Amino acid sequence: MVNVLLILLAIGAGLIWSLRDQSEYADILDHGGLSATARVYPTKSTKRISDVVAALANDDTVDDLQVQFGVNKTTSYIYEKGSVQKLPLDSGQFFSAADYNSTIPVAVVGRTAAENLYVGSNQKYLQVNGQYLSVIGVTGSDASPRLNNHIFINASAQGTTYNPELKHVEVLADTDDWTTVNSTLKRILGAHSYKHLANAKTQVNSTRDKHLGAFFTYLILLAIGLVIVAAINVWLTPAIKVAGGDRPLRNHYIFSMAGSYLPGAIIAIAIGTGIAWWRLYITNHVRLVGSAIVMLAIFIVANQLLMFWQLRRKERSREIT
Incomplete structure (x- = not known):
């Protein structure tokens, strides 16, 4: 007994x-794949997103890194290098290494956001800043309504039609190796310090x-x-x-x-x-x-x-x- x-x-x-x-x-999904140890890097740098992506891509000391450039609570430009947290997909695929070095902007959207896409010639398109972006994947989860409403766009080293200066977006980063990556990120981003994810303005409060x-x-x-x-x-x-x-x-x-x-x-x-x-x-x-x-x-x-x-x-x- x-x-x-x-x-x-x-x-x-x-x-x-x-x-x-x-x-x-569920908390990771709510934050678009960012873990609880993710960091926010405040910066007033005039560098553009493409400059940061190119610098990170060419830096051999940086690996297994995800960087999101938050425009608002529903839209993020994203760059990934190495092995990172993957989001669940309803259909299609997530961004590949080629997408992060392309002049063509593409998008991955949440399942709720996908309901408002333009469909033409068997292809779904997302309208951003007057331009139609091809949607290559749809992500979503029953555990995260926020993920279902989110829009991800590839941050490219070659630049896209939307390539703002860093001071106009919120930079969030996530990795398992902060000892190596932290100093490199601060140098590339022109940031003197970092904040924890709970202080992010373009993210929701943690439910963890x-x-x-x-x-x-x-x-x-x-x-x-x-x-x-x-x-x-x-x-x-x-x-x-x-x-x-x-x-x-x-x-x-x-x-x-x-x-x-x-x-x-x-x-x-x-x-x-x-x-x-x-x-x-x-x-x-x-x-x-x-x-x-x-x-x-x-x-x-x-x-x-x-x-x-x-x-x-x-x-x-x-x-x-």
Whole structure:
């Protein structure tokens, strides 16, 4: 019974992390593919978007980078280099490396924005500044109405019909390697500092931590559940009679009992974690495995303490009688 309960708790832990991962992913979609660690670079530079794209494309020290030039809350010019967060597509494709070095502007639009496109000769077009841009892809998600309304246009090193100075747009960047990229971005953008994504004017407020209180409540309930299962395990474990002075025997018994239930507990939590890995939406599997290790540690500590408390209580009871 104890092992079955541990399997269920491990699956429950996976469900908690799944909900958290879904919340984080929805937040990324709300910000057009930018993660929570993305930065905003205020600049008054007169450089143009094409100058920045060309400089980044020719800089071998910069990789796995996404830069968005926010015009407003619904329109962004975007440049990507290397491996970055991909947006879900309903149809078509996202920008390729060739699009970032082309004189032809193209667009990827959200599914709601796609309803207002001009269609001609089996091709959809987006009207921007009096020009019709070919739409090469439609992105969208049920979890992000903002993404469904957003418009992305390729930021090109060759320049397009819209090529404003940096001081007229909001520059947002995202990468996994800020140690290398930060100084390069500040130099190219002419920025002296950066702000966090929460301060972006062309982005919505983060919803990532909207349910943070409930998330921690679930984790606390999970820990309480582990303690309860440990108490059941101790209750089902036959206790030896230990005289008040037999502390070595008592301690040896407590540690030896750990060897009897520990293999089953490890297998049960591993099975539950495996089911969560296989069946649930999990993006951070390292975090899932880490939580399984913490669960096992809580269960072991709770078992040992409760077993010690049970034996000490019985010792005192015999001393009184």
